[in-house]
Amino acid sequence: MSEEAKAKSQSIRAVDALRALIFAGELPPGSDHLESELAEKLGMSRTPVREATLVLESQGLLEVRPRKGVRISALSADDMREIYEVLTELESLAASLAADAGYSEQELSRLKTAIVEMEASVAANDREGWARADAAFHDELVRLGGNKRIQTIVSNFNDQVRRARALTLHMRPMPSKSNQDHRALYEAIAKGDSKAARQVHWMHRTEAKDMLINLLHQHGLRRV
């Protein structure tokens, strides 16, 4: 019943720690950091840090630039568009697959819970709560799709746009239309209507993408 291995390797610790520092904004987008600095900051030698940077580079969170330090990725609006195009497509596929899988209401309970939480959060004007429930909804949707490759890619890309979402969370209107979309998607999946599920979610994500990109432009956020 133990959760995880307690004794993680330094490399894994380095990956986790660097991710945390990046998400916390302590290693801001566009900033450069030497391996030796990071190693000292994390209290370990360069070796596990190097390994961690390779992993994080493959996930698009940073870029290893020999002799210039690792550079924390900064995304342009265009990068954001590219990522959202992929997210839109793959999540829509996941929605379609989930509908085809013929889940019972029981099996869709987490999806339902997330919807209820989003609605409660909107009513309470709680944006952070809404964002958490929204993330849970999308995670669960992709999980229900059952395709592990989609799960991996979507998870990576969500990490990459995490900052941009956090930045714009308070700039946008309360997402009430969004909640309607989620209910419609839920119904489509429950009914096993894969065409509708795909369509509804595709539109939902496309609107979210346009919203996000407009906000970035309006607020002059060239790279985040």
Next chain:
Amino acid sequence: MSEEAKAKSQSIRAVDALRALIFAGELPPGSDHLESELAEKLGMSRTPVREATLVLESQGLLEVRPRKGVRISALSADDMREIYEVLTELESLAASLAADAGYSEQELSRLKTAIVEMEASVAANDREGWARADAAFHDELVRLGGNKRIQTIVSNFNDQVRRARALTLHMRPMPSKSNQDHRALYEAIAKGDSKAARQVHWMHRTEAKDMLINLLHQHGLRRV
């Protein structure tokens, strides 16, 4: 005008060499290899080999299993289905984006060339030639889509199914229907009909997926 840096690092050489060994079947799917063996085989120390295995693991070509050696990935029919689902979706998106981009016939010339080559190869009963041209067609399609993230993912996944494609190349009928699909896709892109481009390619890839998976089953290839 020099092509590339001549002096590549050992890590990069290790990535290239291991990929080549995997594709050549010298490191067969499912086989295990110690870091030290690989290091000796490549004539370098463990360090760059370790770094290479991390990169290749992130690309899904192998799996690092502490104290059991790195295991070369072996894909089941189900893995193949997952990968093809993603390939289908993302290539179809690329087709749609390419159609929207409004390319001139000039800019579509490589696509056209690949089509002509595929037709000539079918006429000459040259499967290897057809496979090369088909790969060129798909690569160019994705390039025309213009989304770098799609290019990266599709390239990775193509690497992963490379063996399965090679294995089944001689089991399938000569792909003449396929050539019709390619022409139809070309027309849709040239006309700027993104809906049609997406649809035509989606169906094309879905049929290819079903064909491949059936062949794997029929020939009892449980993992490749």
Next chain:
DNA sequence: CAATTATTTAACGTATACATTAACAAATTC
């Protein structure tokens, strides 16, 4: 004799020393 516990061993994970290389500065040449 089965099951558990100790021992061994081999492979990995990490630190570290050092070689290599690219960026920068200085010096020299034209």
Next chain:
DNA sequence: GAATTTGTTAATGTATACGTTAAATAATTG
């Protein structure tokens, strides 16, 4: 004085030594 060359330095890339850990084997106990 500009441009090229040379030298310096700092950071990375690589090898290697060694500690750590998990798998396998042997030993022991009930």
